[in-house]
Amino acid sequence: MPSQHAAKPVVDQIISARWVIPVRPRVLLHHHALAIKQGRIVAIGPRDEIHAAYTAADNTTLDQHVLMPGFVNAHTHAAMTLMRGLADDLPLMTWLNEHIWPVEGRFVSPEFVSMGTELAIAEMLRGGTTTFNDMYFFPEAAAQSAQNMGMRAHIGHVIIDFPTAYAANADACLQAAADLLPCLQQMPLIRQSLAPHAPYTVADAGLRGTRELAEAEQLPVHMHVHETAHEVEESLAQHGRRPLARLAELGLLNPRFLAVHMTQLDADDLTICRDSGLHIAHCPESNLKLGSGIAPVARIREQGIGVAIGTDGAASNNDLDMLGELRTAALLAKGFSGDPTAFPAWEVLEAATLGGAEAIGWGDLTGSLEPGKTADCIAISLDHPATFPVYDPVSQVAYCAGRDQVTHVWVNGQIRIRRGQAVDWEEQALFSRAQAWVKRIRDKDQNT
Template identity: 55%
Template sequence: MPQRADTLIEARWIVPMTARDLVLEQHALVIQGGLIAAICPIEEARREWDCAETIKLPEHVLLPGFVNAHTHVAMTLFRGMADDLPLMDWLQNHIWPAEQRLVDRDFVRAGTRLACAEMIRNGTTCFNDMYFFPRETAETASDMGLRASIGHVIIDVPTRYAANAGEYLAKAEEMQATFQALPRISSMLAPHAPYTVSDDTLKQVLALAERLDLPLHMHIHETAAEVAQSVEKYGMRPLARLDQLGILSPRLLAIHMTQLTDEEIALCAARGVSIGHCPQSNHKLASGAAPIAALQGAGVGLALGTDGAASNNDLDMLAEMQSAALLAKGASADASVLPAWDALAMATLGGAQAIGIGDRAGSLAVGKMADCIAINLDHPATQPVFNVVSQIVYAAGRDQVTDVWVEGERLLASSSFTRIDWPALRQEVQDWRDRIRGK
């Protein structure tokens, strides 16, 4: 007698990301109670499962949802506001003043709603954030149905969110109960960067992370100027300083890492540090590029992120994968570096592992959460199909993402939102644009 389940998804291809180069043809995925109950040939699934809903995807590939390992989602409201500038000019003369003037709870909720809509539309099911007013980010992401890791930013700079490091730390601890109570939300501590967080504050961050058993999320070695500044101020490069303080460990997700020596790559591998690569943002800000070939060769865990839409200018993980693969090949003068499969792994299981949820998300396997997406390959840009994964990484566009499920809930159905009132959200965003302009 067939077993009861909620949803049966029949797909032309399934890429589960459970074994290298594994692509299943004419298979089905069964969802029960938000979890994956089975992955098997379509005919077998029809015999053995009685599902309330059957979804047929005859020209689609079903794969794990993308995990965006580094975002500042509320900053989506600043998209296009200050382009074509180097990092410190962009930050000090444009972004930080705008934040001091505008960023509050309402700004963060609106920016997060816009970012979540964009991410759902492009196949992202989980994001790892770092920004002010993290409670509002967490609550909004939960309301929108996405999974999120919320980094509680800690910085030695007063903002509209907190006056000093002690207040940031106190709020971080107070909010853990809130985060734990929200569906699909986990948390991290997010000291901003070595140049904005003192040794004393970093010691307190590490102590709190160890006491609460939380991961760390931090911008590190983003630019050559940051490294030079550290040498001048501390007599050592940022990574050496962080290692001296005990920050480098499997607990740490280090973002950017564009300026690394061979010794520093070996140190990251030895300490078990994961690295979040943001190629498009790094290149747009002319910050450099993480040495992906060397990091991969050393066995360092790699994840992929977009950074914020204020510096990217989008949250498109398909475009990020293509950029990561092409830039790695160009930088190493080796076309075999970061093949399509590895780029896809960085955007799925690699990201989930880096933020501590690899046992629950990032791949499609029985017992894992049903976080999955469908991409329609019946499109002029992705025909003919010789290699499904190559088509995803090198050819597919975000307009080809048709369906998105998070924990079995369908957030995008045949390219239409199921939770989001886009006209209302668009008007809210346009109102914020006028406010940012000063109208």
């Protein structure tokens, strides 16, 4: 820090809190503050020292709050928020084949994606998510919605064999991705990946094309893998090998590969995961609701495999609540393994923040509160009946806090939620615009 005799540097803002959880390093800081300039964290230190060292135009003091990195939702289909509650209590393939895919075939368009993504962003920001990793059609519409609403997003270009409103086949999807990549690179809050839907919806040719484009552009790959027992059985019958082994043979697996769900893993699968360096996006609530299975997180983590946490889409979860998701992930790991020390509070918080950022290649930028990183941070009030008394703030966040306790959210140093209220958009207007889509979907659904 500068000496007390030098003119104090001017920063854009200083945020002070009763507790700061930087995630990395794994320490709990008391009465600390962040100095932020041009969207980046300049310094972290004791509150009095930061105020003595810097002058800020904007000072925020949070006396009963935890200040921590924003959540990174490692797997979403944001636009599917428009289908929340449309088809519940069904197995995955029935849900997809008889309900979701038919509705998508009738209604999905850039306008649908924009509207659904805006709804998702409003929900995610209110719940403390500052970055989401998306997989859906018309990715340019999702990217524009995120950029407009000030949300950091990792946008996946969907690749799928069968015809959709977006593209005729996997080759057309890959061409659309190649064409769009330069356009989306101009958006400062957006990064991109290739998102082949699943091993059972993309043939070998499309997967090879994915690998080639990913290697040429140095892009991550984001894919549903080993989501259900049926998927694995079908792969054995059709290809003579489990899906992960097939993907490995095709050269897709590496540290830039994000495997979503992974509920069906044997010892050989875990070895493939470990040796390839891939990351896993754990979506416990969606998997539970669809009856797909439970990812063996304790065994995954024993192998040193990176774990992130995602909500999946609101059409299957049915919310985008990362606080709820990380709590479910922690408790499920303990219950499934029979080990109460599995996935403890510190580690599940890391999975929901820095683990997600590293899984999508953004660990250099977000996921922890460190000098030089972007100021993607949230404040959670512990002055609440659900989190009182406070012996351990980390445990309170992991096991007690609800998303209604998220009071402030900053993305890239810009305030998006202040005192629990949205900044720069009006929620009732958002709902009114969405309602027109709801009516169209409901009326068409009733007539089929």
